[in-house]
Each structure stands twice: as structure tokens, then as C-alpha cells.
Amino acid sequence: MDAHRGLAQRHGALRLSSRRMARRDHRERGAGDPADAARTGQPGRRGGGAVRSIISTVGTSLLSNKARLSPSGGDDEAALVRFLASVDPAQASAETNVLDKLKVDRADRLIFLHTATPEGERCAGALKAHFEGKVAGVAVVKVAHLTYEHRSFKQRGIKQLVDELATAIRREQRCGRDVIINATGGFKAEIAYATLVGLLFKTPVVYVHERFNEVVKLPPVPIQWDFSLMALHGEFFDWLDEEARPSGEVRERARALPHELRLLVEERLVDGYGGLNAAGQALYEAFRSRREGCVAERVKLSTRAEEALEAMDESTRRAFRHLLTNLQTRELWQQQSDLIQRGNMRVYPRGGRSERILFFEQGDEVRVCELCRHSDGSYERLLERGVKRGSYTFP
Known part of the structure; x- marks a missing residue:
């Protein structure tokens, strides 16, 4: 047979629950995203190469730079948009500084991931408005639970960031685009985990420190990650990913895992439930991508x-x-x-x-x-x- x-x-065959699969499929197909070069027939990049999708984590440097360089006129989204149009990109914000150095053009697609805070939402909204019409498409994604509240940030926010990054990378790569992660903006922990995701997904990560004039680029590392141990216990990770699991059940089932894999599991994350920690989420998302992408x-x-x-x-x-x-x-x-x-x-x-x-x-x-x-x-x-x-x- x-x-x-x-x-x-x-x-x-082993699979995620239909509800979880439907939700992921909806997100990874990019439902609701603006038009992109692949669908609108916009020209490719220099020399006919693949269109770029640049995923940027968003911080609040736009607000602080506006307050320092142009304190009058308020700091609502409209004021931030006017500020972006009036100053050099290198001075406007960490995000525009990098995008300017990457020589973003009309064939590119931009995705801004922002914190679940009023400041993050305002900055991302202003960046979206500023770049609309200048590139092939702009999307803004709020990272749930990524807030100033320590417990929410540590237990759920960083995991959600990893999930959103992985989802965006898979979606853009399926459309044949070259993905770049711009990890300059946001909390320092975001930079660390964005870099980890980039390594696991073989996606370049760029960064510009406020005192640097040049982009620091971490290229894809020519290392083949060994996911065979995770595959051996893949039914546990798929089970954990299907829905929230009570801590007691997670603890009991995690006992059967090798020590290396138990390090990826938090038996108690929040509200009596367990799950993967942020590093575990990054590894699992990369494992899923490899499993689904292999012939x-x-x-x-x-x-x-x-x-x-x-x-x-x-x-x-x-x-x-x-x-x-x-x-x-x-x-x-x-x-x-x-x-x-x-x-x-x-x-x-x-x-x-x-x-x-x-x-x-x-x-x-x-x-x-x-x-x-x-x-x-x-x-x-x-x-x-x-x-x-x-x-x-x-x-």
C-alpha cells in the first residue's frame, strides 16, 4: 500500500486541529494584506531578481526623535507623518534609517511588527502612512501581549513575536519574495529573538545601532539544523501547538522527552497552562517549515x-x-x-x-x-x- x-x-495522518490549521492558513496566505508586486505585476528588483519583503520590528524612536528635533505640533499619528516627510530618514527613526540604507524602492514590500502599546501602534501607523504609495505594499501587524508589563512580555509577548515573524516569513517566501528582517526597532529582546528566527529560517537580519552609519548584516548561516530529534517527538509538539494545554498535562507528557527538548518547554506559562518557551516556539516554527517544505x-x-x-x-x-x-x-x-x-x-x-x-x-x-x-x-x-x-x- x-x-x-x-x-x-x-x-x-498526523496534523494540527482543523481550527488551528484554518487560522494558520488564513494568516500565512496573507488575508487582508495590501496588494503586492507579485499580484499587481509591478516590476521586479534590479536585474529582474526577486522582490524583497522587509519585516521590521517597530520601536518608539520616531516619538523620541520627533520630540527632540521638532517638539512643536504634538505627537499624534498625523504629526508623526508630517515629521517623517520633513526630515532626513536617517534622523527620523531607527526604522527609516535602515530602510533608507537598504535603498527601498517601489518593488519592495514592507511589514511593520509593533508592540501592543499605544506608542507602538502610533509609530507603526505613521510609518505605514509614510510609505504607502512609495512601495509595492505596506502591512502593519500588532504583536499581542508584547507590552510594558513584564509577565505578559516574558511569557506570551516574545512567543507571539516569534509566531508572527515565522508566519510572515513563510507567507512571503511562498510568494517567491526575498525576506529580510530589520531588527533595529523595539525592545532589545526583540532583536535577540528576531536574530534567532532569522538563523533558523535562513533569513538575513539587518541592524543599525544609533551610533553606526552602516548597516550590520547577519547573513544566512550555511548550517543545516538537525530537526530529527524534534521530529522523533513531533506528536508532542503538535499536540502542544493545537490548543492551550493545562500545566499538569504538559508536565506529565514532557517527562518522556529527552533533556534537550525539555529545555524548550515551560510547564507553567500563565493562568495554569503550559507550552513552549520563546526559543522552543522558534525551533518548532522552523521545524514545521522544514517538514512542510520538503519533497x-x-x-x-x-x-x-x-x-x-x-x-x-x-x-x-x-x-x-x-x-x-x-x-x-x-x-x-x-x-x-x-x-x-x-x-x-x-x-x-x-x-x-x-x-x-x-x-x-x-x-x-x-x-x-x-x-x-x-x-x-x-x-x-x-x-x-x-x-x-x-x-x-x-x-
Whole structure:
């Protein structure tokens, strides 16, 4: 049976809840966003290259610079727009300073992420009004819970920033745009986590200190992040992402995780619920992006493996379905598998949990011979008996 199709149709492939999926799909498709160059037919960038999308975190330097350079006329949004039009971009705000140095033009798209504060909203609104008509599109996004209140900022605000950044990056990249993160504005913690997201998503991050005249650019690092350990326990992270989970349930299920992954979990975040911390959220979002973006290999189950899957109780079947889904993406299983039987076959995973899958690769297919377990001794019995590829039939 073709598991790539059959697992999804007959056994329900691992997925987020429909409500969460619908919400994410709506956000990542950019519902309600202004027109962009890809849809309006505006010209591409210099030399016909990809259109840029520049995601900027927004601080309040616009307000402080307005008060210092032009104290009269108030500081409402209209006054800030007039100020932006009257002074050099390098003096107006941290955001305009960087965008000017990046030589923003009409083919670019700008996205401003601002704090959930009146000041942040006012500055972002003024920046949007200032750039409208000068670029292909401008969007403003409020980051919920990113406020001056310490507990909200630490427990929910930074996580929400990571989520909004990841959502924007995925959406813009799917439209074929080159994404740049401008992490100059906002709280210092925003700069740190924006940089982490940039590294994980292989997206360049730019920054200009108020005393610098040049843009400091952190390019994508040529490192392949290993998400195979997170993939091995992916059902826990998907479960945690579906909806708010009570602290007790999070604590109980997190005990089964390796120490490296437990570091990403906050058993008690707020109001009796647990979840991922900000670093964990960044890693999970990058893992999701890799899992969804990889070309899936065909996974075929032998007649024996199919019969074993059918005979399992629902809990065990669910665990194997998750692991079979990982086999569709080499990046997610290669580091967690071993060659066995003198290289005749592979076992996945090699440890860390009870389930074992014996398989081999043939062309562009992953062929699953056996589904067994370490806890009931079936894995050890198979190894003692010996397994050979030719002993299995594949429908």
C-alpha cells in the first residue's frame, strides 16, 4: 500500500486541529494584506531578481526623535507623518534609517511588527502612512501581549513575536519574495529573538545601532539544523501547538522527552497552562517549515507491516503513524536511524522510544518491512531470526 496516500486516507495522518490549521492558513496566505508586486505585476528588483519583503520590528524612536528635533505640533499619528516627510530618514527613526540604507524602492514590500502599546501602534501607523504609495505594499501587524508589563512580555509577548515573524516569513517566501528582517526597532529582546528566527529560517537580519552609519548584516548561516530529534517527538509538539494545554498535562507528557527538548518547554506559562518557551516556539516554527517544505518520498508498507498496523490498538497505531510520516522526509529520519543486518536494512528510530520500523530504500521509495516494538521484545526476536528484503511482498 502507498503509505504516503494511504496513511492520510485510512488512518488519518498526523496534523494540527482543523481550527488551528484554518487560522494558520488564513494568516500565512496573507488575508487582508495590501496588494503586492507579485499580484499587481509591478516590476521586479534590479536585474529582474526577486522582490524583497522587509519585516521590521517597530520601536518608539520616531516619538523620541520627533520630540527632540521638532517638539512643536504634538505627537499624534498625523504629526508623526508630517515629521517623517520633513526630515532626513536617517534622523527620523531607527526604522527609516535602515530602510533608507537598504535603498527601498517601489518593488519592495514592507511589514511593520509593533508592540501592543499605544506608542507602538502610533509609530507603526505613521510609518505605514509614510510609505504607502512609495512601495509595492505596506502591512502593519500588532504583536499581542508584547507590552510594558513584564509577565505578559516574558511569557506570551516574545512567543507571539516569534509566531508572527515565522508566519510572515513563510507567507512571503511562498510568494517567491526575498525576506529580510530589520531588527533595529523595539525592545532589545526583540532583536535577540528576531536574530534567532532569522538563523533558523535562513533569513538575513539587518541592524543599525544609533551610533553606526552602516548597516550590520547577519547573513544566512550555511548550517543545516538537525530537526530529527524534534521530529522523533513531533506528536508532542503538535499536540502542544493545537490548543492551550493545562500545566499538569504538559508536565506529565514532557517527562518522556529527552533533556534537550525539555529545555524548550515551560510547564507553567500563565493562568495554569503550559507550552513552549520563546526559543522552543522558534525551533518548532522552523521545524514545521522544514517538514512542510520538503519533497515527500513515497512510503510503501509490506503486507506484513500493513497487517501489523491494522491489528494495533489506537494509541500504538497513532505512534507508528507519526513515525511513518517522518519517513517521508530523509532529513527527519536519517540522524535517528541505524543500519542493521549487515546493511541489509535500517531501523528507525534507533532509540529514545519503544517503536521500531525496519525499512530499506529502493529508488525514490521507502519500503517498510516490519513494525515492531522494543518493549514487547518483538524487535529483538526479529533480529535474532534475521530479516531479509526478499522475504517481504509489497502490494
